[in-house]
Amino acid sequence: LSDRIGFSYSQMPAERAVEDLIAALLEIRRQVIGQNREAVLTLALDGENAWESYPENGNAFRRLLYRRLSEEQRKGTLKTVRFSEVLGLPSVPIPRLATGGWAGDFAMWAGEPEENEAWDRLSRARRAVLAYKEAGGDPKVAEKAMGLVYAAEASDWFWWYGQDTAFPNNPPFDEAFRALLQAVYKTLGKEPPEELFVAARPPIAPQGAPGRVKPTLDGKGEPEEWKGAAYLPDPDGATMQTPDDLIRGVYLGFDEGNVYLRVDLRDGVRARDLVGQGFRLHVYATAPGEEGGAAFPEGSRVSLGFPLQQRITLDLDQVREGEAVLVRYAYRDGAWVLASSPADLRGRRAYVGEVVEMRIPYTTLKAEPGDTLRLAVVLEKGGKVLDTAPNANPLSLALPQRLTGREVLFLKDPEGDEHGPGTYAYPKDQAFAPFKGLFDLLEMRVLDSGATWTFIFTFKEMTNPWGAPAGFSHQLLNVYLDFKEGGRTDPFAKGAKVAFDPEHPWDLFLKAAGWPQYGQRVGFPEGTDTADGIVVGSNPADKQVIVQLEKRYFNPAPGQRVCLYVLVGSQDGYGPDHFRPVGKEAGQWNLGGAENEDAPLVVDYLWPEKGVQEAMLSRYGGGKYAVLKPYCVTWP
Structure with a gap:
């Protein structure tokens, strides 16, 4: 009832909304009055949040609701009371108060x-x-x-x-x-x-996502060598302590064991020109698993938007023949202390020429594959900060997960078929740029990782304009598995607008999206679901959504027949079961190309042969949904 007041009644005429609520209250009364004539029902919700969505801020709804409650009170059916009036009524102790919230879990308040x-x-x-x-x-x-x-x-x-x-x-x-x-x-x-x-600021969005690079480090900054990197231009006139805005931009990439940075200086300034002039170039970063950190870089009282827990320093006065060793410092008890290790001495290097190119091993950064670092580049001279990039928000670097296990399944899907039945078009908002590839599933792999199965879904493109915690904003994956007798032939929840082959009812449902509160679920035919035993993540650089599932849910025997329905939708936090709606014409936020209201909300469907997806998804209308056939394999 709280949800109806908070989210539904604002879209109805006040008379209809109030009668719906009164009818619900009377039905609850009918069900409990025989057992407990003193039963108390509580309606609780955020007092102010609902009304901003109502006409007249909800005044008409509330006046009519109070009038109808007064009428029912005169009839003796319902009575409004203060909490203080019912504290003396007989009560039943609740041994354990369930954890929960209106959003389903606590992902909106914790986890990032x-x-x-x-x-x-x-x-x-x-x-x-x-x-x-x-x-x-x-x-x-x-x-x-x-x-x-x-x-x-x-x-x-x-x-x-x-x-x-x-x-x-x-x-x-x-x-x-x-x-x-x-x-x-x-x-x-x-x-x-x-x-x-320490100010908390969201990571800045560079041009492109940090990806794999393998540059020849020589200070030349050849464009082809940095093609997979993200680029962050540093605009002039930033909030600096001096007008010396020397940094033009920063490139950021990685390989399996190192982080690479390239720092370009403004036109007319070569990096080698700063050698011997008292400049130092620092990379400030978080250290995974550590607490605290400096509030400001040395020589400044301007926060970089994250706690500074480690610093990798290039002293430009120590450059010899274009090369220098990077030195690591850690922030301990209010001071920066030397924390370099000889073990990675050969790895942590800088090369200074036209530009500065740096190689920083994961071991130097105390990072592991799968960690996320926040970092910023600072140019300092004589203890005074001259320039930073970014200026107030950190760069975010998600190191790719190391995917291990024996490959047991590999399925390709045709490229360029992210059009559902063949007619769908992207929404028009710029958040969907580059307007192709975001829903184009290219392949699915399954690895046997010991106690878990690792499902890897590779897409043509992957962006994260809305900052989803799992690293991807757009893709919504629904996977249905048929591997035993029984099951269901309708979706777990009303959303996709499809039906499943009656010969292959599903036995297990996996849902993956960028927001864990609803995009990290295992569902069962009886209608229950859980977030236990499933982990959803991503490798943005490789454009992969990764789902790890414990084998207690799904562990077929070698040679067993397994059938899969793999649906790709456009994630919409407000859509039916988080599927984005499809209209006849594409709008700012909706897909286009539907013939009628029975159109499936599936943008891509895993099937190796071209044309099969379109044939299945186009058979809808007249109150009937498209029926999907599963792709069946023999489990190795």
């Missing part, structure tokens, strides 16, 4: 680096108050400090962190949250920790 860091900062502030109390501190001071902690525990602070909101890491909320926690320490008579001066 900025969200987790905010919770950790709050936890440390709370522990500081408790330690003050235990040490015999002034009770009034402790009470005031704990009141600030309670204010910081409001869930809305964490809603605004991360990439899964319309305004990622909204600066006013970030600043206000950090100010609250700073006030906790000041109330206790302590200096706020440095971490509370």
Whole structure:
């Protein structure tokens, strides 16, 4: 009922909405009145959020609802009460309060680096108050400090962190949250920790995604050698302490064991011209698994938008014959300390010529395949920052997962068939650029990885304009497996607008999307689903969606017949089961090319032979959905 008020009734006339709610309340009364005449039903929802979607801010709906509730109260059917009036009624203890929320899980409030860091900062502030109390501190001071902690525990602070909101890491909320926690320490008579001066900013979007490169490091910066890298132009006139805006742009890429950076300087300035002039070029980065970090780079009081936990430094006065060793520093107890290891000495190198080219081993960065780093490049001279790239937001680098296991299945899908029944066209919003390839499934591989199966889906293109936590914004995968008797022939949830071959009902459903709260699920024919035992990720550089599934759900015997339905849709957080709608004409947010309302919402379907997908998906209309045939294989 709360959901109806929050999300449905705003789209109805007030009279119809109120009668629907009253009817629901009376039906609940009918079901429980025989067992408990004192039953209390609670309607709870965010008090202000719903009304912005209603005509007249919901005034007409509420007036009519109060009038109808008063009428029912006079009839003796329903009675409105305050909580204080029912506290004395007989009650039943609840031994365990279930974890949950209106969004299904807590992915909107926790899980992304900025969200987790905010919770950790709050936890440390709370522990500081408790330690003050235990040490015999002034009770009034402790009470005031704990009141600030309670204010910081409001869930809305964490809603605004991360990439899964319309305004990622909204600066006013970030600043206000950090100010609250700073006030906790000041109330206790302590200096706020440095971490509370670190602004949380979303990663900047470079041109292209960081990909695999294998440059010949010689300081020349040949374009072909950096073709797979992301490029971040550094605009002039940024917020710097001096007008020396020397960095023109940064290239970022990687291979299986190293991160590569190329720094280009503004026109007329060669990198070798800075040698012997007192310049240092730093790469500040996060260190996976570590807490804290410096708030500002050395020589500046401007935050780079993330905690600075390690620094890789090129001292341009130490360049010899165009080459220099990179030196690693770690931030420990408020100071930068030397933390280089001789083990990777040969790997961490810089080459200075027309440009600066750097090779930084994963081992230097204390990173593993699958880790995500945030980093920025800083040019400094004489202890003073001259230029940074980016200027206030970090670059994000997702190192590719190392996919291991024996390949047991490989299926190709025709390139260029991301048009459903043959007629579908992309939405028109720029978020769907380059307007081809995003839904074009090219192949599916399955690896036997021991306790899990690793499903790898490779697409023609992959972008992440909305900052999905799993690394991909557009692709929505529904996989149905038929490997035993029984099952269902309709989709797990109403969304795809297809039906399945009656000869091959499905036994297991896998759902993968970039948002874990709904895109990391295992479903069963009886209608239940779980996020347990499935992990969804990606290798953006290789344009791969990766699904790891525990074998307890699916473990066919060698030689067993297994049939697969693999559906690709366009992910829409507000669409039916997160499928993007298809209209007759493409709009800003909807696909185009449907003949009628029975059109499938499937953009690509895995089938190796050309034309089969189009034939199946085009048979819809007259109240009937397209019926899909599965692709069947013999399990090796």
